[in-house]
Amino acid sequence: xxxxxxxxxLDVEGINDGASVLELVDTVEKAxxxxxxxxxxxxxxxxxxxxxxxxxxxxxxxxSYKKIELGAATAKEMVLEGFKDAAEGLTxxxxxxxxxxxxxxxxxxxxxxAEYVKFVDAIEWLVAMFKNADRAFAANMxxxxxxxxxxxxxxxxxxxxxxxxxxxxxxxxxxxxxxxxYEFSEIFTDVKVFxxxxxxx
Amino acid sequence: xxxHIFEKNMVALKQHGSAFFVIxxxxxxxxxxxSYCVETAKTNExxxxxxxxxxxxxxxxxKYDPVKEAEKQVKGVYSGQNHVMLMGFGLGYTAQNLAENTxxxxxxxxxxxxxxxxxALKTRDLSKLLNDKRVSLFVAMTPDExxxxxATLIDWTTIGEFCVVDHPPTLVRxxxxxxxxxxxxxxxxxxxxxxxxxxxxSGFEYHSHNFENLAQAFELPGVQRLFDKxxxxxxxxxxxxxxxxxxxxxxxxxxxxxxxxxxxxxLRQLVTNGIKPDIVCAADSSYENSLDFVGVENEKDVILxxxxxxxxxxxxxxxxxxxxxxxxxxxxxxxxxxxxxVGMLVCWGSIATTVFDLVRKIGADPIIFxxxxxxxxxxxxxxxxxxxxxxxxxRVNQYSSIEHETAEYINTRGKIVYNLSDGTKVYTxxxxxxxxxxxxxxFRQTDAEIINATxxxxxxxxxxxMTFSETIEKYIxxxxxxxxxxxxxxxxxxxxxxxKLIRAFEVIKSxxxxxxSKTRRNLSVIARILKTHENTLYRxxxxxxxxxxxxxxxxxxxICRDAILYSWMSTHQAKxxxxxxxxxxxxxxxxxxxxxxxxxTVLEFFVAFDRFIEYQTPLINRAVSSMQAAIxxx
Numbered sequence: 001x002x003x004x005x006x007x008x009x010l011d012v013e014g015i016n017d018g019a020s021v022l023e024l025v026d027t028v029e030k031a032x033x034x035x036x037x038x039x040x041x042x043x044x045x046x047x048x049x050x051x052x053x054x055x056x057x058x059x060x061x062x063x064s065y066k067k068i069e070l071g072a073a074t075a076k077e078m079v080l081e082g083f084k085d086a087a088e089g090l091t092x093x094x095x096x097x098x099x100x101x102x103x104x105x106x107x108x109x110x111x112x113x114a115e116y117v118k119f120v121d122a123i124e125w126l127v128a129m130f131k132n133a134d135r136a137f138a139a140n141m142x143x144x145x146x147x148x149x150x151x152x153x154x155x156x157x158x159x160x161x162x163x164x165x166x167x168x169x170x171x172x173x174x175x176x177x178x179x180x181x182y183e184f185s186e187i188f189t190d191v192k193v194f195x196x197x198x199x200x201x
Numbered sequence: 202x203x204x205h206i207f208e209k210n211m212v213a214l215k216q217h218g219s220a221f222f223v224i225x226x227x228x229x230x231x232x233x234x235x236s237y238c239v240e241t242a243k244t245n246e247x248x249x250x251x252x253x254x255x256x257x258x259x260x261x262x263x264k265y266d267p268v269k270e271a272e273k274q275v276k277g278v279y280s281g282q283n284h285v286m287l288m289g290f291g292l293g294y295t296a297q298n299l300a301e302n303t304x305x306x307x308x309x310x311x312x313x314x315x316x317x318x319x320x321a322l323k324t325r326d327l328s329k330l331l332n333d334k335r336v337s338l339f340v341a342m343t344p345d346e347x348x349x350x351x352a353t354l355i356d357w358t359t360i361g362e363f364c365v366v367d368h369p370p371t372l373v374r375x376x377x378x379x380x381x382x383x384x385x386x387x388x389x390x391x392x393x394x395x396x397x398x399x400x401x402x403s404g405f406e407y408h409s410h411n412f413e414n415l416a417q418a419f420e421l422p423g424v425q426r427l428f429d430k431x432x433x434x435x436x437x438x439x440x441x442x443x444x445x446x447x448x449x450x451x452x453x454x455x456x457x458x459x460x461x462x463x464x465x466x467x468l469r470q471l472v473t474n475g476i477k478p479d480i481v482c483a484a485d486s487s488y489e490n491s492l493d494f495v496g497v498e499n500e501k502d503v504i505l506x507x508x509x510x511x512x513x514x515x516x517x518x519x520x521x522x523x524x525x526x527x528x529x530x531x532x533x534x535x536x537x538x539x540x541x542x543v544g545m546l547v548c549w550g551s552i553a554t555t556v557f558d559l560v561r562k563i564g565a566d567p568i569i570f571x572x573x574x575x576x577x578x579x580x581x582x583x584x585x586x587x588x589x590x591x592x593x594x595x596r597v598n599q600y601s602s603i604e605h606e607t608a609e610y611i612n613t614r615g616k617i618v619y620n621l622s623d624g625t626k627v628y629t630x631x632x633x634x635x636x637x638x639x640x641x642x643x644f645r646q647t648d649a650e651i652i653n654a655t656x657x658x659x660x661x662x663x664x665x666x667m668t669f670s671e672t673i674e675k676y677i678x679x680x681x682x683x684x685x686x687x688x689x690x691x692x693x694x695x696x697x698x699x700x701k702l703i704r705a706f707e708v709i710k711s712x713x714x715x716x717x718s719k720t721r722r723n724l725s726v727i728a729r730i731l732k733t734h735e736n737t738l739y740r741x742x743x744x745x746x747x748x749x750x751x752x753x754x755x756x757x758x759x760i761c762r763d764a765i766l767y768s769w770m771s772t773h774q775a776k777x778x779x780x781x782x783x784x785x786x787x788x789x790x791x792x793x794x795x796x797x798x799x800x801x802t803v804l805e806f807f808v809a810f811d812r813f814i815e816y817q818t819p820l821i822n823r824a825v826s827s828m829q830a831a832i833x834x835x
Contacts, residue, residue, distance in 0.1 A: 105263075105270055106277045107367030173369040174260040174270075182265045 003068045010070070015062070021049070022057035024068070032072055040078060041071030079136035082129045086195045090188050093122050097188075101181040104173040112173075119180075123161065126191070130154050137198055149194050156187050210322040213331035217338065232319045239324055242267055247324045249292055249317070251370065259370045261291040261317070271298040274366065279303055282364040283790070286311060286386070288379055289368025290340075292321045293330060299366075300333050304790055308336045309351065311382065313375045315341035344382035345646055352389045363390070388638055404775035406486040407510040411531035412820040414516050416827035418509040419536055420697050421525035425544030426690040427480075429564045431683075435459045435676040436565030439478060440553045441466035442574030444657035448669040449571065452476045455673055458680030459569075460687075462560055464552045465493040465515075467572060472497050479683055482526070482556045483515050484508035484548060491515045504687065506559065508548075509533075522691060526559070530772070535705055535765060540697040549639050550632070557643065566649035567665075569672055574658030575637045576619065576629040619659045627659055634659075699828050709765060710821050716760055717814045720807040723753050727800045727807075735797035742796050750796065757803045760810060770813050777809045 003010045005028065015027055025039050032038065042049040042057070044065045049057060062068060073081070082089075096119050103112035133150055134141055141147040160183045167175040242248045248262035263270040271294035279285065279299065283306040287296055290312035299308055312318045318340045321327060330336060337354060339347045365383065372379055437452065437459055439445065445467060452461060453476065463471060463478035465485070471478055481503055483493070491514040497503075498518045505523045507515065510531055516523075527533045528548040537543065547558040553573065560568050617634050619627045629637070637659055644651045644663035653660050654669040667675075726749055734746050742750055761767050771778045784802050788794050 102273060102277060104369060105274055107369045107372050109369070170257045170259065171373045172257075172259050173373070174263060175258075177270075178260070178263050178265055181263075 001062065001066060001068065003062075003070070005070045006072055007069075017063050019062055020058050021060040021062055021068070022054050024062050025051060025057060025070070028070060028072070036074040037072040037077075038074075039070050040073050041069070043067075043069040043071075075132065076136040079129060079132045082125075083133070083136070083195055083199060086129070087192065089122065089125065090192055093119070093126070094185065094188050096122065097180040097184050101177040104177040104180075107173075109171075109173060123157065127154065127157060130157075133198070140198060144197075146194070146198055149190075149197075153187065153190060153194060156183075156190075160184060160187065206326050207323045209326060209328045210331060213328035214322070217331050217336070232316050234316055234320065237316060237320055239320060240264065244268065246294075247292060249320060249324075251317075251374070253374070259373060261370050262294060267292070267294045268298075271295040272302075275299055275302065278364060278366050279305075280364075282362045283307065283786075284363040285309070286363070286365045287368065288365055288382070289313075289371025290318060290321060291368060291370070292317075292325050293327050295366065295368070296336070297327070297330050300330055300336065306335060306786070306790060308333075309339065310336060311339045311347060313341060313371065313378050344378060344385050347382060348385035348389055351386070385642070388642060403486055404772045406512075407531065408769060408773040409820060410486050410510045410513055412824045413513045414509045414511065415532060415536070415824045416831050417516050417523075418507070418525050419540060419699065419702065419828070420695055420831070421507075421523050422691060422693070422695050423541055423543035424506050424524050424526040424546070424559060424562075425542040426524070426693070427559075427687075428544060428562045430686050430690055431460055431681070432564030433566050433679065434564070434681050435567050435569055435672075435679050436560045436563065437461045437569045437571060438553070438556050438560050438573075439463035439467045439471065440556075440570065440572040440574075440655075441470070442572040442576075442655060442658060443578040444574050444655045445470065445572030447656050448654065449474055449476060451669045451673060452571075455677070455680070457683050458677070460560075460563065460565065460683050462556050464556055465490065466552070468493055468497050468500075468503070469495075472500060477502050479687060480504045480506050480524075480559070482506045482552055482559060483511050484526075484528070484552055484555055486510050486512055488512055488514065491518075494519050504691065508555075524691070526555070528555075530768070534768070535709070536702050539699075539701045539705070541695060549636075551636050554636070554639060554643075557640070561647060561649065567652050567672075567676065568647070568649050569652045569654050569669070569676075570660075570664075571654055571669060573640070573653060573655045573660055575633040575640075576627045576657075576659045578627070578657050627657075629659055699832055703825055703828055706821050706825050710818065712763075713766065713814055713817060713821075716756075716763075716766070717811060719756055720760075720810055723756060724804065724807055727753060727804050731797060731800055735795065735800075737796045739794045739796050739799050746796075750800070753800065753803055757806060760806075769817065770810065773816070774809055774813055777805075781806055781809070 003012060003024070010028070012024065012027055015024055021042065021044065025042065029039055039051045042051055044060065045067055049060075051057070096115055100112045100115045100119060103109075103115070130150055130153060134147075137146070141150065160179055163183075164176055164179050167173075167179065236252050238250045238252070239247050240250065242262070242264050244266045246267050248260065248264050248267050251259045251261065253259065274295050275298045281304075283304070285299060285305055285307070286309040287299070288311050290296060290310050296308060296310050299305055312321075331338075337351075339350070342350070365386070367379075435455075437455065439449070439452070439461060441464055449471060452471070455461070456476065460480070461476070461478040462480045462482065465481055465483040468478065468481045477500060483490070483505060484507070485491075491512040494515055499520050501521045503521050505515075505519050505521055506526045507523055508526055508528055510528075525543050526546050527537075527543040529545050533543065544559075544562070546555050546562070548555050557568070617629045617631065619629065621627060640660055641662040641664075651664045652672050653664040653666050654672045656668055730746055730749060734742055739750070781802070788798055788802060
């Protein structure tokens with residue numbers, strides 16, 4: 001059995017053969033204490049598992065796997081990675097917003113609402129990134145107008161999500177479609193510009 | 202709002218076939234625009250919002266780009282169908298896109314809200330759309346009204362390519378309305394398809410029976426004499442479902458007091474149990490159905506209300522009194538002007554539907570149903586002793602029994618299950634389930650109270666379910682002298698002018714022969730043009746060939762427009778005419794049609810027409826001879 005942490009071989013002491021993956025992660029996190037890092041990726045024989053799911057991890061025995069890859073990162077590193085992958089995430093958001101909008105304009109409310117749940121998840125990811133942007137880019141933001149832009153984007157995101165909620169309650173589906181197709185599309189374009197500036201600064 | 206636009210739209214609307222309905226609906230009540238707001242979208246196009254309350258506002262269109270939105274809507278649902286129903290008009294963006302960018306042959310526009318349509322006329326130039334012959338407008342009409350008009354416009358040969366385009370705000374505001382309309386449309390489609398299939402299988406029989414029964418039928422008093430003769434009187438409609446065995450004995454209690462009107466399938470059981478219905482209805486063209494009258498041919502106290510397409514054996518063997526009813530087809534358009542009114546009744550596949558319409562038209566209230574199971578019960582299809590038993594007996598061999606054959610029938614057909622509120626399960630088949638939908642739809646639209654005293658079955662909606670015994674007790678005070686009313690209606694002399702009808706047939710016969718001679722002459726012309734111009738595009742053909750093609754097409758169109766002949770041919774050759782209509786519709790919409798495509802299609806039509814005439818002429822001759830014989834014997 002091979003155990004890797006951020007690509008480097010790891011020799012874990014105090015773990016017996018019958019230990020669960022959760023116990024392994026706990027042991028590694030104890031060792032990482034003070035570095036600011038936490039385990040963010042768990043890949044067992046090529047399959048990714050979330051560290052936020054202790055129930056599942058507690059049932060998995062480390063001896064069942066040939067290769068265990070752990071990824072650890074600081075909050076700053078995570079935010080930085082998130083912003084680097086932002087283009088992909090934003091494309092996903094744009095596509096899903098267009099799909100929901102199109103379904104709503106055709107009266108396919110049920111299908112649209114099923115997709116809308118995914119949209120909300122992805123927006124939560126975006127909001128989380130923006131909220132934590134200062135952890136990775138505090139210096140850059142302090143010396144430019146980026147902080148003001150960040151706040152403006154977050155405000156717009158909150159406003160449009162609230163507007164969608166009101167329209168949804170009223171079953172005003174064309175309004176929901178308009179917000180998703182036009183308002184969010186503009187926000188996503190601005191987010192892309194913001195991210196480029198942030199990464200360049 | 203632009204006054205000029207409104208005037209322009211109104212000029213176009215007044216030319217439109219649906220103008221009466223639309224203008225009438227807008228005039229019925231004054232329009233109220235207080236809840237509507239017209240605004241300008243970012244593209245400068247108008248859009249509309251509707252405020253149901255302070256907290257509920259619905260946008261009818263995109264406030265950014267309503268034209269692009271319509272384009273997306275059409276692209277999202279339209280995939281080459283030739284008939285579309287728009288469930289909501291709004292300001293007309295989607296309808297315009299459909300009309301301008303597709304090869305669609307028919308667009309039905311439904312707008313439940315007259316105010317919205319009025320605003321659309323005031324706001325946008327819709328004159329081109331309103332002038333479009335493909336567009337039908339259904340504004341502020343009830344689903345039933347729409348269904349009734351829609352059914353008359355329907356082209357059943359192309360209904361398979363029909364689609365409905367939803368409009369989200371209309372769906373939100375008028376959910377029940379939209380659902381009801383869709384239910385109605387589904388149901389009309391089933392009906393049309395059912396009719397077409399029945400016609401394909403039985404059209405030949407209908408047509409021949411009409412001629413064979415004409416001499417007798419023409420002289421019968423019409424059931425119209427009974428219309429409104431029993432206003433407010435309870436009437437019992439007896440169908441032949443298996444539950445009839447439970448309570449038919451109670452009919453004795455109301456005999457002579459409430460009119461009893463039965464389907465032909467129930468006659469034998471009723472008579473066997475000592476009950477004579479006042480009227481029994483028959484309209485089935487099949488020989489099998491004529492077996493219902495075996496053993497009850499001499500029931501002289503029973504009036505047989507009969508449609509001329511019924512199997513001639515029924516006309517010939519039943520010795521009781523007869524009255525004529527009509528479904529409006531067959532020879533009715535030819536003879537109706539030469540006799541007293543017949544009385545038009547609805548026919549929806551089962552004779553029980555016709556009996557129901559008769560009971561409704563005599564004015565009865567309440568209408569009490571017996572034997573309307575529309576499901577299997579106790580391992581039986583019908584009440585004991587009906588002709589379905591006879592038919593199943595024929596299948597019995599030394600290894601089976603009538604029960605075995607019936608069970609096998611039910612097991613193979615009874616695929617639809619109803620779980621009743623008392624926990625029991627009832628099985629039915631597809632056909633009976635469609636009849637159930639029909640009855641419930643009609644009950645909803647009937648003013649008279651409907652009581653389902655079947656004491657079984659699956660018909661629950663829009664009826665009061667009571668036992669027959671309770672029903673009698675409740676309504677017995679409304680009893681009348683049924684026999685007196687019927688005798689009075691029946692005995693007046695029948696007004697029927699046979700000589701005039703004979704002359705009308707002579708005229709038809711002469712025009713048939715004229716058409717026959719012309720089509721035969723044109724067969725050789727077609728063959729000649731095909732040799733030289735088969736692959737020429739029809740729009741490019743010129744000179745003498747063009748003139749000849751035009752003549753051939755004109756003859757084809759004249760025959761197709763001949764209301765009597767074409768309807769006879771459509772009934773007699775239903776399969777061919779269905780195929781031909783589809784082919785003509787296809788050729789009319791295709792761009793590169795050659796002379797060969799058109800002339801071969803018309804050639805097939807002429808050949809079929811010739812075949813039809815060969816069969817038709819003797820039918821007319823026999824009918825005329827029978828009528829002449831009747832005149833001589835009088």
